[in-house]
Amino acid sequence: MTNITAIIVTYNSAGVVGEALASLKAQPQIARIIVVDNASQDKCCAFVSTHFPDVLLVRNEKNLGFGMGNNMALPQVETEFALLVNPDAVLQPGAVEALLAAAARYSEAGILAPRLFYEDGSGQPSHKTSLFQREQCRAPYIEPEGDLCAEFLSGALWLVRIDALHKTGYFDPEIFFYYEDDDLCLRMRKAGYSLVLVNDAHAVHGMGKSSAPSPDSRRFRLYHDIWSRLYIEYKYRGREAAQRMIVHKYWRYRLWRLTSIPSLVGRYGPRLQAVKDFMAYLESMHSAIRGDKR
Secondary structure, eight states: OOOEEEEEEESSOTTTHHHHHHHHHTOTTEEEEEEEEOOOSSSHHHHHHHHOTTSEEEEOSSOOOHHHHHHHHGGGOOSSEEEEEOTTEEEOTTHHHHHHHHHHHOTTEEEEEEEEEOTTSOEEOOEESOHHHHHHOOOOOOOOSSOEEESEEOTTEEEEEHHHHHHHOSSOTTOOSSSHHHHHHHHHHHTTOEEEEEEEEEEEEOTTOSSOOOHHHHHHHHHHHHHHHHHHHHHHHOHHHHHHHHHHHHHHHHHHHTSSOHHHHHHHHHHHHHHHHHHHHHHHHHHHHHHHHO
């Protein structure tokens, strides 16, 4: 049965997306492939159009982020499942069959994911405890011996049940990059769905290679890592908890930013800016709430 629509969100991904698309094209269960391009500056769109002309290519005029990129395609899905795939993730033979078989076994599963491996064949962490728990206790990663009902699944590659997604909602549009997978996992579990890591499904994930590396992309990632983490704190724990985290991170990053060590300035400058911008975001949110109450 062709009951899967695959979605890949690209941004300067010309160097890796070909292998990901080739692995999807080899899967007869995939009825349709959608690539949403977030205004890539490389030759990503030209590559997809030339080498995969039957793939639906959606070209955004600006970078909308990973979550919103997926949200552009998800309303077009008419199949039972969506397969959300990072451009640097490659399905291994038999992975889709194993994911679908597991979906049949676990009807309560909202998201199913394969075991992930690095390009050298070594195991890559594919599941974790939920965000707030893993920040408190960094337990060693243990490879499961079979299917696992997890608290969090790596967003590198997900098989998502569309009915479940319609109930929980798509990716949070406020999150541009980072922690959007944590957020959706939290909402899935809150809605009563399970998250299943499928032992017999495998994929290779070139961690962090979705976009071509550059100093700008590194600053971009550092910035959004902090902004999104503050947003998650605000969303799930409230304004006071977010403000406490803001204070902690602000003074930490400001002290490091004042050093004369170039590497530290480069690392903490974007993070400090993210904290400042989130402070402004928080104030704007509560100004709007005060206005509504008046």
